[in-house]
Amino acid sequence: MKSEIAVFESYMPSAYSVLPYLIKSHSANQFSNFGPLVRQLEVRLAKYFEVPETHVVSLANATLALEAAFQTVEISGTWVTPSWTFTATNLALSRAGRSFRFKDVSSDWRIRISTEDKWVVDVCPFGDNLSPDRYTDSNEIIVIDAAASFDALKGCGYWLLKAKQDIGVIVSFHPTKAVGGAEGGFFLTNSIEWAGEVKKWSQFGFAEARESKSIGTNGKMNEPTAAYIHAALDTWPQNRERWLALTEKVMKFSQNLDLGHQPSLQSDIAQPYWVLNTAPEIIERLKVKAKNDGVQTKQWWGEGCHKMPYFQGIDSETLSYTRQLSETSIGLPFHLRLSQHELSRIFSLVEYSLTT
Numbered sequence: 001m002k003s004e005i006a007v008f009e010s011y012m013p014s015a016y017s018v019l020p021y022l023i024k025s026h027s028a029n030q031f032s033n034f035g036p037l038v039r040q041l042e043v044r045l046a047k048y049f050e051v052p053e054t055h056v057v058s059l060a061n062a063t064l065a066l067e068a069a070f071q072t073v074e075i076s077g078t079w080v081t082p083s084w085t086f087t088a089t090n091l092a093l094s095r096a097g098r099s100f101r102f103k104d105v106s107s108d109w110r111i112r113i114s115t116e117d118k119w120v121v122d123v124c125p126f127g128d129n130l131s132p133d134r135y136t137d138s139n140e141i142i143v144i145d146a147a148a149s150f151d152a153l154k155g156c157g158y159w160l161l162k163a164k165q166d167i168g169v170i171v172s173f174h175p176t177k178a179v180g181g182a183e184g185g186f187f188l189t190n191s192i193e194w195a196g197e198v199k200k201w202s203q204f205g206f207a208e209a210r211e212s213k214s215i216g217t218n219g220k221m222n223e224p225t226a227a228y229i230h231a232a233l234d235t236w237p238q239n240r241e242r243w244l245a246l247t248e249k250v251m252k253f254s255q256n257l258d259l260g261h262q263p264s265l266q267s268d269i270a271q272p273y274w275v276l277n278t279a280p281e282i283i284e285r286l287k288v289k290a291k292n293d294g295v296q297t298k299q300w301w302g303e304g305c306h307k308m309p310y311f312q313g314i315d316s317e318t319l320s321y322t323r324q325l326s327e328t329s330i331g332l333p334f335h336l337r338l339s340q341h342e343l344s345r346i347f348s349l350v351e352y353s354l355t356t
Contacts, residue, residue: 009337011176021230034203037227040230049153055161055189056187060222062186066092071097072200072214078100089145104318120141130152146171150171153188166190185221203216239270259278261275277328303323
């Protein structure tokens with residue numbers, strides 16, 4: 001019997017590589033509340049993003065980073081957000097008590113932004129680039145869910161710090177991301193004031209004294225999480241090359257068969273997804289064949305958030321491209337633990353679905 005091929009798997013740094021960082025925590029006897037490893041990690045990532053250290057805030061996970069972004073801006077209007085995204089994006093809006101409505105995406109899988117949209121949630125789908133040319137001066141506040149876009153965010157401060165709008169960017173270090181940590185998320189922004197509010201939010205709204213000055217929660221990153229992220233960053237250059245090599249194999253296969261895929265797969269960036277984009281009848285054959293052959297697939301974003309029970313009643317425009325993507329896309333196994341034999345099994349499965 002063939003072993004099952006998982007659609008994704010964690011790829012964490014080894015316990016031995018994490019140990020030196022954990023020893024530092026034990027030596028300092030500090031394991032939370034902005035300990036030395038967390039502070040060092042914020043400095044390390046600020047250099048990577050090319051922003052001042054004061055513009056980077058660590059949080060326990062990326063969903064909390066999203067929620068912090070929404071709760072710490074004072075607006076009374078309605079945000080626009082894509083339905084075509086992981087539910088965490090829009091649950092964070094809802095948990096923050098913000099009014100929002102769904103907008104459709106374009107052929108680049110990104111929200112369609114108009115000059116009338118003042119407060120925008122933009123999602124970089126499946127590790128895609130930031131694409132700063134998307135925004136206009138009339139877009140006043142922009143939250144970018146770039147959870148899987150660590151590689152694409154390198155040096156983003158060059159653009160971010162020159163932007164006229166207030167922009168907040170969220171990145172994740174979930175174990176299944178290209179840089180796998182033990183969860184953890186970051187908020188980076190061109191607004192030092194916004195960064196300060198997010199940091200206060202992450203520690204119960206405390207400013208200087210242990211007194212809540214504003215809304216907040218316990219959203220702080222702990223030291224063991226920072227230890228895993230540090231260790232993952234140590235091996236990132238080598239693992240990045242492995243991600244790009246895997247992407248090249250998949251791209252070559254897709255091009256030979258004239259298959260579509262998520263836009264981020266075309267870029268010279270490391271990201272942990274292969275989302276096939278093809279005709280609905282091929283998708284259906286593929287799902288049946290994959291299940292029978294022990295190959296996992298995943299409809300990463302289902303039919304879109306607007307179809308989920310919780311979001312019923314949220315105002316939306318016509319979401320025709322969102323509906324099309326939900327019918328023509330399917331996630332296939334794509335991770336660094338894939339063997340060449342397993343990759344060949346996946347390729348054969350796709351070829352079978354095209355010819356049957």
